[in-house]
Amino acid sequence: MKETSKQTTGKYPENIMDAYADCATYLPSYASDTSGVCSALYELGGLTVVHDASGCNSTYSTFDEPRWFKQESAIVISGLTEMDAIMGDDQKLIDNCIEAAHIYSPNFLALCSSPMPFVIGTDLPAIGAELEERLGIPVLVIPTNGIHSYIAGCGLAWEALLARFCQRLPKSPKPSINILGASPLDIENNTLSHLCAWIRSIGFQLGACLALHTSLEDISSLPKAHANLVLSSSALPAARFLTHLCDQPSVLGLPIGSFAPILKERLWEAVTTKQSFGLTHTGSEAPLVIAGEAIFCASLATALPLPSVLYSPLECPPTLLLGKDSGGVEDESKIQSMMATASVLMGDPFYQVLAPEKRLLAIPHRAFSGRVFAKDMWNILDPQAFQTRILNPLREEIAC
């Protein structure tokens, strides 16, 4: 905890919020990087092993993973104990991975790490190499440490996956678009269906989707498409990989409201010229505060009739959120000061606690509030829902 103000009593700082700068005192943390790995690889027929104490699987399956009770996936926790850590019992992990692989017969094995193995320096690349030799299947070693968000975890997992399973391929005969960054942590099913229909409606074939309603075979076909639509910062490493591998351009954004025609134009230009299109938002002192994942926030901001200021505590590119925006830093005092001069907040309902008197237009985000608001999730790409839930309330505010 940083104490940033002059202390008056010798015990408490003059302004209590200064004392809690950089601390999360009200808000929960976003889903962790290990949850991101599990979510990213869920549908691909692999065996994902989180090297961690038992218990983290409950957080993942209960809060972060809506598919857990509907769709099978081989995700296991190594059950690391204090003595395993002290003794550096790598052999136990290796033997257990081999046993699990014999049970599940996976396409590949993904091994990711958590705080304890990270701190004691467990050599996962060496363990992965040994497992690959003994199992005869690809082993992806994903260097998570449990202290970053799902953005980092999904990013590392998808990058490792593509590096292993994608190679240059001839392009599809018709212009086609991949969807990158689709995980239930960021996007719900109806929104994804709407997005697929939108891509077709603007004249493209749908390529592969990383990684919802998909398969390992689909993932291998990612290089066939002409461009990528990147929905979340979690897919930026994968987008960079595909550009490097096969000169495949990427366009960042979600086709929300009036931003959809702009995205359509950018996608066609990307396909025609192979030029990538990033996304930038410059925040100002504004009546709107939007909180959440950076690409989502910037897409939404572009579709609104009022200026806004964006807050994303998650990992995001330094060029995405500029001006008064705040990106990549978790700081409740920062968003509270943004909200002090705003009249409307948009984001997950959990943000309401920071300003109970302000109007919040709820956009539940599973990576943040888990299943708490699952029943209230809605499709922001649906023009009617967007009009009712966002634009109309904004008009009321403007009228006031």
Place this chain on the structure above:
Amino acid sequence: MLKLAMYGKGGIGKSTMTSHLAAAFAMNGLRVVQIGCDPKADSTMTLLGGTPVTSVMDYMRTYDQEPEDLASISKRGFGDILCIETGGPTPGLGCAGRGIITTFQLLERLQLFATIQPDVVLFDVLGDVVCGGFAAPIREGYADHVIIVTSGEKMALYAAGNITRAVANFAERSYATVLGLLLNRRNVPDEREKVAAFAQEHGLPILEEIPRSDVILACEERGQTVLEGAPTSDLALRFRTLAKRLWEQHS
């Protein structure tokens, strides 16, 4: 590139031997990096005239963030050797082994090898391979070979045996392998015979024998190696010959 990790019992003279070897490689015309992997951060003192470099852990402690360039955590010493020290947490606190791993990851991010393009990299590692952090220098991508510094003292040979076994444990992992022993003499009775017997038992060569000498101590007092302080001495010649042989046979 020749990448060597120096191990041995605490107090056996690893830093002294490592710095002398580094200086000898440099005098033989090679670009050298020495990385001290000891929380005490005293590996490179005799290459820097006794003025230490800011260790990586000290930098992080002071600024509470990672350095953005190599210049912030390195210093050129005798023979233009690039000196780096991992340093460590406050004694009695934290995790020194994790400090080594963090330093290595940082050096990778700062692209040490690609930027400096050294011919020789020397890792001077604290004591035995006590935990994962202290095994980091022998992991794939770092040192290719281990040199164990020992005397004929019983505990020094005991530690040498432990290190040999520790390295053998990782035989399936593409880790470094033990190149041989560097005998730093303490003039104990039958010293040469004892070390020779140990070497034979473990199938290791004695790479060189360094006689006990006050010249080393006198040079250390001035913050120098004998390569700098007494470059025409027999000792300096021994180190240069060893460096030449290691470079020719293992680079």
